[in-house]
Amino acid sequence: MAKKKTPTKTSTDDFSKYIRWFWMIFAGGVLAIVILFLFASWGFLGEMPDHTRLENPETNLATEIISSDSKTLGKFYFNDNRTPVAYEDLPQNLIDALIATEDVRYYSHSGIDARGTLRALTGRGGGASTISQQLAKQLFTDQVSKNKLERALQKVREWIIAIRLERQYTKEEIISQYFNIYDFGNNGDGIRSAARIYFGKEPSELDLKESAMLVGMLKNSSLYNPRRNPVGTKNRRDVVLAQMAKYEFINEEVRDSLIDTELDLRYTPESHREGLATYFREYLRAFMKDWINDENNRKPDGSKYDLYSDGLKIYTTIDYRMQQYAEDAVAQHMPRLQAEFDHQNTPQRNPTAPFLELKNAEIDKLLKNGMRRGERWRILKNQGKSDKEIEASFYKPIEMTVFKWIDGKVGEVDTIMKPIDSMRYYKSFLRPGMMSMDPQTGHVKVWVGGMDYKHFKYDMVKQGKRQVGSTFKPFVYATAIDQLQVSPCDSFPRTAITIEANKFGNPEPWTTKNSDGNYSGVQTLKDALASSTNTVTARLMNEIGPQPVVEMAKKLGVEQDILPVPAIALGTPDISVYEMVAAYSTFANKGVYNKPVLVTRIEDKNGTVLYQVVPESKDVLSEEVAYVTVNLMEGVTQAGSGQRLRHSWASKVPVYKEIITGYPYEFTNPIAGKTGTTQNQSDGWFMGMVPNLVTGVWVGAEDRAAHFGSITYGQGASMALPIWALYMKSCYADDTLNVSLEEFEKPEELSINVDCDVVDEGDLGADYKKEDEVNVDF
Template sequence: MTKTKQKKQQGFFTYIKWFWILFGSGVLMAILVFLLASWGVFGPMPTFEHLENPNTNLATEIISSDGETLGKYYLDDNRTPVAYEELPENLVNALVATEDARYFQHSGIDARGTLRAFIFLGSKGGASTISQQLARQLFVGVRSRNLFEAVTQKIKEWVIATRLERNYTKEEIISMYLNQYDFHYNADGIRSAARIYFGKEPSDLRTEESAVLVGMLKNSSLYNPIRREELVFNRRNTVLAQMAKYGYITETQKDSLQGLKMNINFNPESHREGLATYFRMHLQRFLNGWIKENPKPDGEKYNIYLDGLKVYTTIDSRMQKNAEEAVEAHMKNLQAEFFHQNTPDRNPTAPFLDISKGAIDTIMRSAMKRSPRWKNLKNDGLSEEAIEASFHEKTEMTVFDWNSDSYEKDTIMTPLDSIRYYKTFLRTAMMSMEPQTGHVKAWVGGVDYKHFQYDNVIQGTRQAGSTFKPFVYAAAMDQLRYSPCYTLPDNQYCIEPGKHGNIDAWCPKNSDGKYSGEDMTLKSALANSVNTVTAQLIDRVGPGSVATIARNMGITQEIQEVPAIALGTPDVSVYEMVGAFGTFANQGVYVKPVTVTRIEDKNGTVLYEYTPETKDVLSKDVAYAMINLMEGVTLYGSGGRLRHSYAKNQTVYKEIVTGYPYELTNPIAGKTGTTQNQSDGWFMGMVPNLVTGVWVGGDDRSIHFSRLLYGQGASMALPIWAIYMKKNYENEELGISKDAFEEPEEMSINVDCTKQTQEEQDDLDTEDDLEDIDF
């Protein structure tokens, strides 16, 4: 062998040696780097326990009785996880085809993709696998702009990705990744994203819809369908092309799907928007109280914003939607008439009536001091003079407006003017309950929670007016065994001074100031809200008996035991009135309204189950007799317009109500109520398996219609009940009864006035006379 060949051979072996030395060193260096990263040299790494239980904030989910999500409680993360089995196949296929085509072949790191990224410097695609992207979201965070930090972050991603692959199945990693991703607009995770952008559950996503959401994974802020529709449309079609490339759809399917519009159905989820907003805020108060009394096993308190609780409620989403639509339809129309009657020309003190300027100033100043603005400035240390001065400075603001498509408008006004502006709007409350169970099915606390956050269902109390009269009649039937057919004269009636407590003589008038002088059955008297008959009844049973029955039926507000309560002077809430009237429909058994049936933690462990609270108040025959009495209200009394196409002024009535005539034909028991000066309008309506109460009025008692035609309960509140019930009856799946109320097998009270005999009337009169004798 020549020396030249020997030198060449030695040089070749030298190259080989150094190649393997360098290669081995590189491998050892890579192993060392991975070891250093796993030891935490480049920053803290998640522990095994952390990998098993990633620290993800989970929103508390509010679930309706029909299985729909009403809303969520969250701080920053509106996230509700879904299992892999709940993800549609087209979504998984779109994800793999677009983000990680060899996902099911690698173990966390795609060697081919990584090598390609190095050679082409990322110009032909990145190298991050789905597992690496999940690692970055869970444990690494936003990619640093510092080169060294970016490299170490990438190394940590590799290490964590391989660990994730060892701890979880491929399917679990996909579901974790989609559950974790922030899709923008409070759409944290795939479930929120599907609901917010398409108004459906993930399992219902179509292929082209899944492609939109997968396309957003590249950058949800940039590729957002609300802000950049064309860009997102093109990105969606890129995803569909990737699906065709890897055989998940055919070329024909791809071409067809790429031609479709995106059809975004944007449903933002926030605490002030969506379905049942007032109920959700009430429920939040309930949960805060429950949390204080029910700590975790380790003594810590549950967090409704982070712990992923599931709260199962009695609200039916379909009935809730019907209720909100009924309130919107009527209140928008009624408000237009109120504005028409309260222009500066027609009413210089609008929206107030019948009060002095001094009284108005007092109301406004009180409202100013109760406002959040006053409290915030007070906490900032400003003097009262400075705070009050700020209420006179004009500022930009967004206010409620029935005439805008979004019910909002931008304007400039002083904060004090905004207070007066909001006082011009009529308020309302509505609650609907199943009397046999106490399950609350619908809850509407106002016209718009975003701008009117006071919940008039349970926070507000107003005078009950004639809706309180059934308690008086129930006391008479319970104690004196009167029947709906018992008669009393419609004459002016006075209760002597001092007879029922330290009061002056009380001589109530009928609403029209007239007296027929004729004997009236109790059924006719209640149907027409005859005050003189009600006064005679409370005189015979005593105010204490009436107050006791009302309290036993769930009224917790203070009731002064004076005769005037017969005409509805006590302040009550819609919540308590619905529970009370439920006693009549439930054969005399009071069932406390309930809104939550069960609470579970994120693992499905039951933390709370409700126990019904019931009380026997009336006998079955008295309860049924009361139902019979109140059926008269809707047959030929103040609630008759539910059935008949007439009103005293039909033209005007049609202008201020929606959907009239209603022409409901099924058995309905109910009672209207109107307070002094038309400040409050009520309607309580019942069918055998649903009791609903409605109240309408101003923010202050001095805000009201000037005429009874517009301000009575039959005009202000009854139409909401009618619209709501008609919508319910259109959906047979709700099972709202059209049947007659169940009559007890043994009735000791006669309810058929065609069979009332003079002998029965005389017997009752004799008993009344005996009651008046002081033995």
């Protein structure tokens, strides 16, 4: 029997086997990829955002402080200075730059760019991440891992999230979210902060090359930081411009013209210690802390709002333009005033500089008391240092940065100095406080608590309370008009008057002196207030008594206790600029007191109103008494210490040229006001009013023992009035503000006569016979 022949394997069989293996591997690979994506979507490869998180991504949003003219004054934040911007507020050139550089097929894919991914996998160059994937990485995945396997798994998560984002949001919403989430460095969290910090603009105002620079930074904002690496950042910007030309968003001519230009940064840091209205913002922080801690102000879930991450919007009454004019006025006047103060307080001219009338032992005691109140003492005490060790540290030189006026601008210098010497150095600086308010609404328009918050943190608008000098006299006059119906035209003798002991509870006899030494003749009340004649004010006090004046001050908004003694007639009480402006506003507002308003409303990040101001007002004076008081104060700028607002003569007096900034002012509109100067010229005040704006200015040093030696420079008309004048000049030059030029409105029924003879303003030369008694005002 013959054997059967065994069939031999053919090449066809071998090929079929390979085909089967290929399809098995391919199917297994596809299945593995499907399982991998399923596992990723189920969260097995790491937490995945659910629908709620996709709809409301968790991002920290800074609280924004908004001015009355809709500009950002500043923000409250810890780490994330982020304020979202809608797609409609992004310029087209910024969007075009993004598409051209990061994802040219953005509008044709659904989250994953297959062509880009294939090109990246085959090593043919180009990035694989779409804008949606980059947003997914920013929002929902951890930092990029250095492990290749972990990075691959992370990429899978990004793909899935990107697809979900595309289903959840429109293309436009994804672009705006991407720009809003990205950290551009230097506290530039999101496109709005970046545009403001690098160019001082809102995103909608960015031009083409600015947009290209910011889009270029998306590759790596740490590497392409325009402050640290301007050359590299410029090169990267030019790459973006080239991409825009390549994909025909711009033409070659535009690209060529822009690559030859510099970055043209306008670096404007956004921090709590820099920018506009820093002192007001710090006051606002305390206001918001109280508001947040109030149990009536809670989130829907019952938790507290977070000032630094919940994206609140605080709408304030501060006018951005007016605030800038006020800070500019301070910066223009204070360096020149300070230069004269320093000139008079060299060690050769004043061995106890910057203090006057103090002995060395008294100065040492003052400085040692200052040590214990300072931040340095508190920090070292918390470190467990003994009092002796801490005090010794004040006498060891250390490196420090100190404040200095440089070319008429706020600046600072690095130096080596003993902390005790730095204390004396800072006590030598004159400081300003200034507030401006609309008397009809109570809206505070300007708040300048000092000249540099970084180095002088004590707010001289509301925290600081200083003797007010003659700016208190209108309270006495208003009380006398209210009770006695006296007229500005009524005359009183200038002779000295003594209020005997025990009258009005005064323990000793009180006799006033006139600063000019003149006690002869008589004066109308209008002239007496204009020239700050102390004896006439004392006579009014003798008629009405101090208690009604104290009650008047309280009704006008003065908060602290005032001892009801006759001496208050000359301005002995310590009162803040805040209170003085509110009080004077009552006169301008026809006798109605409006409590100052600083915040009109607060909204959450979705625009829901959480707080709406309820104005507080009360009737204090009749319209007639208020008008007559204003009429009296108009005399101060017509024939008194405020008359330099109307004339050019002061610019011709050599002693004033260096400190009276901006002469001649030559205001011609009605102005009511009052200067004030305290004992030894420690405090200089000016309160100025027009019908729709009341402004108060104070200037002085931290310690009353640091002051000018003569009234020439130390009076309110020299220290404070120029700031008011410079500020008002700028306000009047800005037609958009509509600051009043009109007269104060006269009541229809006025029984008190105000039509007195006006003092001749022509010949003022006699005022200079005694240089140190020019426009003396106590």
